[in-house]
Amino acid sequence: MDGVTEGSFVSVLSRLGLVWSWHTPFLRISTGVPSRTRLRSALRPYLETGLPVTVQLMGLDAGRLAATAARVLDLGAVCADLNCACPSPTVLGSDSGGARLRHLDWLADTLARMREACGDRGLSVKLRVGFESPDEFPRIAEAVREGRPDVAIVHYRTVREQYRPIAGGLERLARAASALPGVTVFGSGDLFTVSDGLAMAAVPGIAGLAPARGLMRSPDLLTRLRAAVAGEPAPPPLEPCRFLLELGEEARRTHPPRGSGFLLRLAAAMFGADSERFRRLVACRTLDATLDELRRLHVSAPTNQETT
Template sequence: MKPFKIRDIEINPPLILSPMAGVTDISFRRLLKRRGGIGLTVSEFISVEGLTRNNPKSKRQMRFFEEERPFAVQIFGGQSERMRMAAEMAEEVGADILDVNCGCPAPKVVKHGGGSGLLRDYSRLEEILREIKKAISIPLTIKIRAGYYDHTINAVETAKLAESCGVEHIALHGRTKEQGYKGLADWDLVRQIKEVVSVPVSGSGDVTSVEQAFARWQETGCDGILIGRGAMANPWIFRQIEDALHGREIFQPTIEDKRAVLLEYFEMLLEDMPELAAIGRMKQLAGQFTKGLQGGALFRTTIYHSHSVTEVLDRISEYFEAVAAGRPYYGEGKPEEVEEAPALDSCEAATVNS
């Protein structure tokens, strides 16, 4: 387990914040990067249709902070001409790496040939990769799934094709498009890809602890590990893995650290977007973040029913004060009505502009 390079860009530590549409925006990435342990950040997937038609939302999605570097822009689409134009735009805004999404299972994306649709259309995939490769000088990388259908698993072939087109890093989420987010990711495919290509290979899927990260490394010999959902539940996971890598004591956040990170996130969101949108994002993180915490379910319900900045802040204070003092938390006083925020499970909900 050591740092690796994508051409001359060092990924150190070899840990990547996995792209998540509707989650890993500029605020979330900065929040996580500040916790430490992240070697590469990646944008949410960005529609090339939106980018090349000057859609303001798509353009906003390409913003990043210097402190995030190295930073990759991930694009999705099915038209090589537009993919090339969008890749050029990413290079112009200063991204270090251009990543092509070959994994999103959302029908809206696949219908236009993009995302995981590229896994069953190699001539289109090859044309896109070659077009982009000709146009940009920053490294080109891809993120793929195991295959389109459960009976057409072709990650190894896709990786070989990508390498032959000049792709310089391959990330595999070992589920098929058909699988969506069900079952478990097949990490053995990461090992198989690693055996046949010479570019670095990273794996994605279901890593939620230091032990799991080490186990996946040992089993597959992969160069890097991506963590997505696990980072929402535990923003310190990268730092904890890095601590273990260096033989340091593993950082354990206190309840005060947890409160502070939620507040820091809310502040960043409010700087970046309208209040209602910020409250929505806050509910999403609070939902993931407090899973397993004492009184967490009630807290999530309470936050879910908050509609103003003050209300959200008050509820956070009440909850964390109760936990810090070892008092039970009663939320709004209706413990029997625990209601969960909707499950967060894919790029599907966030697909726009395509």
């Protein structure tokens, strides 16, 4: 997630064992192929975790995308991913991201050139089920099959649907998976709880789950989902204040001086913007004051009182 799965969020989730691979936010490839030095520095936070890293690229020029894909793999990523899903008005305004679903010859050609540049190393594509309508998916799938990616991550909305609630998302995913034989299909869309994950994992042809906003609400969602899908006992609960505290301390150590805006954004997602805990954090004027408040909240958290 652009603006979220970055910096201290990446190091803390990795350190706490809450993830087992990383998918970077999109890297825009516009005026040229980024130098190895620039790519190395962009990838450092992810590669430093020691976990497998997929690097997402977004752009229009097939040659530059293919050359960049080969370069990120040379630098240690396990997979290069092409973003054909982003619905942000700025991205669509430059005909990138989700807008690429309207250019199917381009999609087939770009994936094929990336495939050639990547050889037998990992290649994936991030899709929505259509630009205007899910009825477009059979033709999108044809273009994808020509490009031979290993993995497709399919968000069940169309680009036009942005993030609005929709009905029948899982049925759309079932149709998408059946149109992509030989491609490993991951599902995406409204994965907030373990029961959301179990329902999506049961869709025929869906081989994996790619939650996004749910990780902001529950940073331990992936470990809980993995246990539930495998039929194993749930891992011990993550105390949210302890997580935010670790995140804030990491941010202060690695990017000083930094405000508490990012912590507050996550706290709003985790506790709810109307909650007492969030109000107490918002009232703090500095990062240090926010961390002190989190320590007090952590000590008084119910999960803590049970264990002490």
